[in-house]
Amino acid sequence: xxxxxxxxxxxxxxxxxxxxxxxxxxxxxxxxxxxxxxxxxxxxxxxxxxxxxxxxxxxxxxxxxxxxxxxxxxxxxxxxxxxxxxxxxxxxxxxxxxxxxxxxxxxxxxxxxxxxxxxxxxxxxxxxxxxxxxxxxxxxxxxxxxxxxxxxxxxxxxxxxxxxxxxxxxxxxxxxxxxxxxxxxxxxxxxxxxxxxxxxxxxxxxxxxxxxxxxxxxxxxxxxxxxxxxxxxxxxxxxxxxxxxxxxxxxxxxxxxxxxxxxxxxxxxxxxxxxxxxxxxxxxxxxxxxxxxxxxxxxxxxxxxxxxxxxxxxxxxxxxxxxxxxxxxx
Amino acid sequence: xxxxxxxxxxxxxxxxxxxxxxxxxxxxxxxxxxxxxxxxxxxxxxxxxxxxxxxxxxxxxxxxxxxxxxxxxxxxxxxxxxxxxxxxxxxxxxxxxxxxxxxxxxxxxxxxxxxxxxxxxxxxxxxxxxxxxxxxxxxxxxxxxxxxxxxxxxxxxxxxxxxxxxxxxxxxxxxxxxxxxxxxxxxxxxxxxxxxxxxxxxxxxxxxxxxxxxxxxxxxxxxxxxxxxxxxxxxxxxxxxxxxxxxxxxxxxxxxxxxxxxxxxxxxxxxxxxxxx
Numbered sequence: 061x062x063x064x065x066x067x068x069x070x071x072x073x074x075x076x077x078x079x080x081x082x083x084x085x086x087x088x089x090x091x092x093x094x095x096x097x098x099x100x101x102x103x104x105x106x107x108x109x110x111x112x113x114x115x116x117x118x119x120x121x122x123x124x125x126x127x128x129x130x131x132x133x134x135x136x137x138x139x140x141x142x143x144x145x146x147x148x149x150x151x152x153x154x155x156x157x158x159x160x161x162x163x164x165x166x167x168x169x170x171x172x173x174x175x176x177x178x179x180x181x182x183x184x185x186x187x188x189x190x191x192x193x194x195x196x197x198x199x200x201x202x203x204x205x206x207x208x209x210x211x212x213x214x215x216x217x218x219x220x221x222x223x224x225x226x227x228x229x230x231x232x233x234x235x236x237x238x239x240x241x242x243x244x245x246x247x248x249x250x251x252x253x254x255x256x257x258x259x260x261x262x263x264x265x266x267x268x269x270x271x272x273x274x275x276x277x278x279x280x281x282x283x284x285x286x287x288x289x290x291x292x293x294x295x296x297x298x299x300x301x302x303x304x305x306x307x308x309x310x311x312x313x314x315x316x317x318x319x320x321x322x323x324x325x326x327x328x329x330x331x332x333x334x335x336x337x338x339x340x341x342x343x344x345x346x347x348x349x350x351x352x353x354x355x356x357x358x359x360x361x362x363x364x365x366x367x368x369x370x371x372x373x374x375x376x377x378x379x380x381x382x383x384x385x386x387x388x389x390x
Numbered sequence: 391x392x393x394x395x396x397x398x399x400x401x402x403x404x405x406x407x408x409x410x411x412x413x414x415x416x417x418x419x420x421x422x423x424x425x426x427x428x429x430x431x432x433x434x435x436x437x438x439x440x441x442x443x444x445x446x447x448x449x450x451x452x453x454x455x456x457x458x459x460x461x462x463x464x465x466x467x468x469x470x471x472x473x474x475x476x477x478x479x480x481x482x483x484x485x486x487x488x489x490x491x492x493x494x495x496x497x498x499x500x501x502x503x504x505x506x507x508x509x510x511x512x513x514x515x516x517x518x519x520x521x522x523x524x525x526x527x528x529x530x531x532x533x534x535x536x537x538x539x540x541x542x543x544x545x546x547x548x549x550x551x552x553x554x555x556x557x558x559x560x561x562x563x564x565x566x567x568x569x570x571x572x573x574x575x576x577x578x579x580x581x582x583x584x585x586x587x588x589x590x591x592x593x594x595x596x597x598x599x600x601x602x603x604x605x606x607x608x609x610x611x612x613x614x615x616x617x618x619x620x621x622x623x624x625x626x627x628x629x630x631x632x633x634x635x636x637x638x639x640x641x642x643x644x645x646x647x648x649x650x651x652x653x654x655x656x657x658x659x660x661x662x663x664x665x666x667x
Contacts, residue, residue, distance in 0.1 A: 113502050117666050139504040149495035153426045165418045166505045168411060194429060210499070 066091045066126060066218045066249035067112060073120030074107050074273075081107040083273035084121070089218075089266075094240065094250040096264030096281075098257065098362075100370055104273040105253045106222065112251070113143045113220050126217040139167075142211025145222025145253075149207070150195055156182060156206050157191040163210045181209040185239060201232025208239055212248075219243060221252045225259060237263060257362035267362075271370045285360045288368045292360050293337055294328040298351040303327060309344045313337035319367065325353070330360065408506070415505040419513025423487070424520065437483060438525055441476040442532050445469070448594060449536055458628050459596045466626035469533040469540075470549070471593035474617040476525055477557040478588050481564035482580045484518050488568025489577045492665075501665065511662055515561045522557045526550065541625030549623035552643045556616045559647035562654035569661040592617050598631040609633050612646035619643035 067089035074082040082104045089095040099105045110116040112125055114134040123130050126140040150159045157178050164174030182188045185205040195203060204224060211219055221240065225233040240263060244250055254260055260267055261281050269277040269284070277284060293313065295306050303320060306327045310318045314329035314337070321328070331337040334357050345352055427434050448456075448468055456464045491497045500510045530538075540546055571577045590607055591597075592614035597605035608614060609631055618639035621627050635642055 115498055115501055115666060135504050138502060141502065143499065143502040146495065149499060151422065151496055152494070153429050154422070155429075158425060162418060162422050163499075163503070166415060166500070166503055168414070168504065 064091055065089060065124075067095075067123070067251060069108070069112065069121065069123035071121035072108065072111060072118055072123060074104075074111060074116070075119055080273050082111070082118075082121075085270065085273055086275050087112075087123075087268055088278075089249060089251055091217075091249050092244065092247055093266060094244055094252055094264045096260035096267040097251060097253045097270060098260055098267055098366065099270035103270045103370075105270055107273075108270065109143075109145075109220050109222050109251065109253055113141055114138055115143075139214065140217045142214070142216035142219040142248075143222070144204075144207045144211040144219065145224055146226065150203070150210055152196045153194060155192050155194055156187050156198070156202075159195060159206060160209060160213065164213050167213050169213070177213055181212060184212075185209040186235075199232065200228050201235050204228060204232065204236050205239060208236070208243075212243065215246075216248060218249045218251065221250055223254055224252070226255060233259075257366060261362050269366070269369050277365075277369055281362060284362065284365045288330065288360055288365055290330060290332060290360075291334050291357050292328050292364065293331045293334075293341060293355075293357055294326060295341065295345070295355050296353040297325050297327070298353050300325050302350045305348065305350055306345065309341055309348075309350075312344075313340055319364070328364075331357075412506045412509055415509035416513045416516065419500075419509050420517045420520070423514065423517030426487075427521065434521070434524070437521075438476075438528055440479070441472055441525070441529055444475070445472050445529065445532055445536065448472075456595070457599070459598055459631075460628050462626065462628045465533075465536065465538050466624075467596070467621065467628050468594070469530075469538045470620035470624055470626075471591075471617045472533070473526055473529055473553050473620065474556065474591075474613050475588050475593050476529060477522060477553050477616075478560065478613050479581075479584055480518060480522055480525075480557050481560035481567070482577065482584060483521075484514065484561050484564025485568040485571065485580060486574060486577045488514065488565050489571040490574050492569055493573055497665070507662075511565055511658065514565060515558070518561050518564075519554060519558060522554060526553060539626075545623040545625055549620040552616055552619055552623070555644070555647045556613065559650035559654070562651060562658045565658040566654050566661055569658065569665075587611070588613060596628065596631065597633075597636070605631070606633070609636050612642075612650065615639050615642035615646055 065088050067087060069085060069087040072082045072085040072087075073080070085104060085108055087095075087097075087108070097105050097108065107116065111118045112123060112130060114130055114137050118131060125137050128136045128140065130137050151162070154162065160178035160181055161174045164177050165171060167174075169177060178191075179188075182191045185208060187202060187206060187209065190198060190202060195206065198206065208224070224240070225236050228236065237259070240250060240252075250263075252260065252264060264281065266278070266280055267284060268275050277287070279287070293310060295310060297303060297306055300322070303322070303325065307318050307320060310327050310329050313333075314331055316330050318327050318329035320326070338355070338357055342352075342355055345355075445468070449465060453464045453468070456467075458464055458467045488497075497510060501507060540549075567580065568577060590604065591611040592608055597608040597614065599605070600608055615635065615638075618636060620643075622640065
């Protein structure tokens with residue numbers, strides 16, 4: 061009995077030498093939803109996914125995936141999960157069709173059924189035209205879709221999506237998102253880890269934030285945003301030297317400490333009385349003669365949540381990937 | 391073939407014995423490896439290029455200048471050595487494929503599936519043996535075209551078997567190295583280690599013609615035993631050195647690979663299991 065949860069993990073522990081990769085990690089993923097798992101680099105996201113997908117043994121705690129204990133019956137779990145992402149690849153030498161047929165036979169479908177299933181999936185993931193091409197000639201987006209297709213051969217109850225769109229251009233990213241939505245509509249549960257908060261915001265109905273091997277928050281995207289206050293006022297100054305003055309002005313109307321983003325010369329803080337706060341800040345800055353690039357109100361983003369919860373900006377790896385993901389990273 | 395319906399595939403580790411699925415999984419991994427060669431025939435050409443080139447170079451360029459103890463034909467001395475060298479270098483191919491699969495995540499995908507985990511490694515080994523048979527066949531035809539004339543019959547079959555036995559033992563060295571290598575480039579570097587190790591043996595030159603200490607090392611090199619045993623079994627023996635190991639080439643051609651297997655098979659298996667730590 062799964063009790064409506066596709067994944068249940070309690071107090072997961074994993075140690076690598078001195079380092080506690082997971083330190084009492086809890087997770088509950090409702091059936092038929094996309095659940096986001098966010099965290100800075102080294103927080104334990106990947107370890108959690110590798111444990112839940114039976115690639116790595118846990119040191120303590122317990123977990124069920126699709127209602128089955130991962131430590132006691134790993135093979136039964138494997139028949140019910142799909143794993144896609146940076147750590148589970150397709151064969152780059154084989155063609156798309158050869159890949160899907162091979163994985164189908166290794167999922168014990170038998171030759172005829174494996175061929176049928178490959179044809180179905182190639183259609184479904186819009187790869188029929190490229191079926192006979194070597195995967196090394198696929199674009200990043202096509203490869204990711206083939207990866208998803210390979211995870212879908214047995215129509216898994218739970219799909220682990222590990223950074224499915226890292227390094228993809230915006231168009232391919234949109235295609236992958238579309239595929240994920242279709243899978244969930246057909247009843248699959250998805251556990252999504254991602255670098256991109258925008259991605260989690262778009263896809264996930266619930267998000268767990270992990271830091272230093274523990275879940276430090278678990279809520280809907282809106283719920284998470286509300287925990288750090290309502291709307292935010294945001295001022296971008298022309299001269300960085302003016303930041304301290306702006307902070308003082310903003311602090312007067314805010315119910316919390318203003319956050320400062322030095323790199324972008326940005327000061328922002330949560331406000332309750334939106335319009336009067338905006339008018340007052342605008343007027344004061346004008347009176348004091350502080351040149352302002354931009355001023356406005358906006359809903360808090362998951363980035364703000366993340367910053368507040370973990371004390372990190374989204375993360376360093378994002379900068380590394382910034383080139384390939386230009387403009388779409390939050 | 392039984393057909394599993396995908397609709398109830400949730401519980402569909404179909405109703406056959408473990409052994410059936412182990413063999414089926416193995417075969418599918420082998421099929422993958424062989425399809426690679428079919429899709430990239432250039433790879434098998436590269437793999438064969440070096441030994442064939444060596445056969446031609448050493449046979450024609452050095453052949454006239456090389457002396458064989460006991461005054462035999464250098465071709466008869468060289469060809470079995472070339473076959474041994476190809477088998478010995480084979481572990482680099484194994485390591486290269488394994489390091490690629492493990493760093494790119496192909497092995498992890500296999501491990502996340504309900505297939506037999508041992509089939510991942512066993513399938514690799516069988517693929518390599520099948521490819522080794524093809525390599526030996528092509529090299530022997532090249533040698534034959536150059537005038538090498540072995541005796542047929544049981545001796546020939548036994549020599550072929552000993553060559554494969556050596557290749558088999560080195561599969562596990564290759565798997566182990568492939569799993570510990572951090573990236574494919576590192577596996578490429580293995581050649582620099584393998585080349586001198588195969589040179590200091592009886593493959594190109596008889597150990598008794600080397601300086602004493604070097605000749606001793608060369609004679610005790612495991613691949614020297616296989617080379618000497620193959621020369622005997624092909625019916626083209628050459629004068630052996632007088633050390634004990636050279637006098638028992640046939641025995642040692644069986645023992646050395648067994649020792650290598652006993653060392654590296656457990657190491658490879660342990661390393662594979664360690665992936666889940």
